[in-house]
Amino acid sequence: MSGSRSAKDFFRPLAVGAPTPLTEIPARPSRAIHFFDPSNPKMAAKIPDMVGTVDVLLGNLEDAVKADNKVAAREGLVEIARKTANLGGQSGPTQLWTRINSLDSPWALDDLTTLVPAIGDKLDVIMVPKVQGAEDIHYVDRLLAQLEAKAGLDRPILVHAILETARGVANVEEICGASPRMQGLSLGPADLAADRRMKTTRVGGGHPGYLVREDPPKENGVANLEAARATYQQDLWHYTIARMVDACAMHGIYPYYGPFGDIADTTACEDQFRNAFLLGCVGTWSLHPKQIAIANRVFSPSVEDIAHARRVVAAMGDGTGAVMLDGKMEDDASLKQCLVMVKLAEQLAAIDPELKKQYDAIEVA
Numbered sequence: 001m002s003g004s005r006s007a008k009d010f011f012r013p014l015a016v017g018a019p020t021p022l023t024e025i026p027a028r029p030s031r032a033i034h035f036f037d038p039s040n041p042k043m044a045a046k047i048p049d050m051v052g053t054v055d056v057l058l059g060n061l062e063d064a065v066k067a068d069n070k071v072a073a074r075e076g077l078v079e080i081a082r083k084t085a086n087l088g089g090q091s092g093p094t095q096l097w098t099r100i101n102s103l104d105s106p107w108a109l110d111d112l113t114t115l116v117p118a119i120g121d122k123l124d125v126i127m128v129p130k131v132q133g134a135e136d137i138h139y140v141d142r143l144l145a146q147l148e149a150k151a152g153l154d155r156p157i158l159v160h161a162i163l164e165t166a167r168g169v170a171n172v173e174e175i176c177g178a179s180p181r182m183q184g185l186s187l188g189p190a191d192l193a194a195d196r197r198m199k200t201t202r203v204g205g206g207h208p209g210y211l212v213r214e215d216p217p218k219e220n221g222v223a224n225l226e227a228a229r230a231t232y233q234q235d236l237w238h239y240t241i242a243r244m245v246d247a248c249a250m251h252g253i254y255p256y257y258g259p260f261g262d263i264a265d266t267t268a269c270e271d272q273f274r275n276a277f278l279l280g281c282v283g284t285w286s287l288h289p290k291q292i293a294i295a296n297r298v299f300s301p302s303v304e305d306i307a308h309a310r311r312v313v314a315a316m317g318d319g320t321g322a323v324m325l326d327g328k329m330e331d332d333a334s335l336k337q338c339l340v341m342v343k344l345a346e347q348l349a350a351i352d353p354e355l356k357k358q359y360d361a362i363e364v365a
């Protein structure tokens, strides 16, 4: 979707001298987007050693950074980007992203006008919070083009939108298609819950009250409403994540889960991440160092899944027709499902030597 721009203009730079927009968003592994506050000296000190251990390091400037620290966070990010080797830019093992302040805040403009000239060559993706509609992306798109032209950058900085308002969710397709810079979407469950007046006070994750209950057992044909009945907790975020996945797939960009605020509950965190992975998300956020390993594990296909996928690929020959494997029908469509897995495994193996070893050791029976 190109809004009011003609199809041919859509991939022309929005400022004279700005880099040419990409026609395809590179599929760079981004299983964990690890958040840190660049104004927090303890966190900042840990960043150099985290390069190579996580797919994305994100200097957060928005919520969770105190108002008094906004300038320090921005300046801290510039310093970290400049002095940290192998962070950001096209070739490093770890991408560098930032989350700028929201567009209605007093800080967003200074975030962009400071970061792009200072470290625009290292910043891979700028996350924009609380995106309401295509107009927010258009604003950032033009401004980035002007700043990139002025800074002489040769590669466009990509944009990622956080879906955290009801209007943003309603406009999700137009947001994804608003600019060739659009790289992906994340769920912002805390702001979204507040904006929708949902009644959960958690940052992502489930809620024990959101459930279905099994039918009452019958005694002599009469329902016993006093009997104990099992309940099953449901996923509050299923609808929104599914909408995000479709909107992103339609526009050739990438969906991500988002934050899981119960840092101590690593099991429920893993479940929430896995639901998102199964539904089509390519990654998630990590708020605490211990969530990185969970994300890396969940968003890398298992050895069993890759072994199965390769078997189907081998059995399907030219990719047409139907075959039986272990009592199950496989055909053109299930082959495509398997190829999604195999392709992802190849991309991950290219940056993760441990995974490469595991995938290489698979023998196709």
Ligand SMILES: CC(C)(COP(=O)(O)OP(=O)(O)OC[C@H]1O[C@@H](n2cnc3c(N)ncnc32)[C@H](O)[C@@H]1OP(=O)(O)O)[C@@H](O)C(=O)NCCC(=O)NCCSC(=O)C[C@](C)(O)C(=O)O
Residues within 6 Å of the ligand: 034, 035, 036, 037, 042, 043, 044, 046, 060, 063, 064, 162, 164, 187, 188, 189, 190, 191, 192, 203, 258, 259, 263, 286, 287, 288, 289
């Ligand atoms: C949760 C907190 C307060 C616990 O912080 P803590 O210090 O109490 O934890 P800890 O377990 O004691 O930390 C151990 C060590 O790890 C360090 N550490 C701890 N975290 C990190 C980190 N991220 N990166 C690097 N280092 C980290 C920490 O400084 C400490 O260092 P030390 O051993 O030298 O004392 C802390 O982890 C934190 O502030 N994390 C980031 C929070 C954040 O970015 N929130 C915003 C994203 S979620 C959001 O915005 C919502 C959304 C989308 O907008 C919407 O749904 O609407």
Ligand SMILES: [Mg+2]
Residues within 6 Å of the ligand: 063, 129, 164, 188, 190, 191
């Ligand atoms: Mg938020």
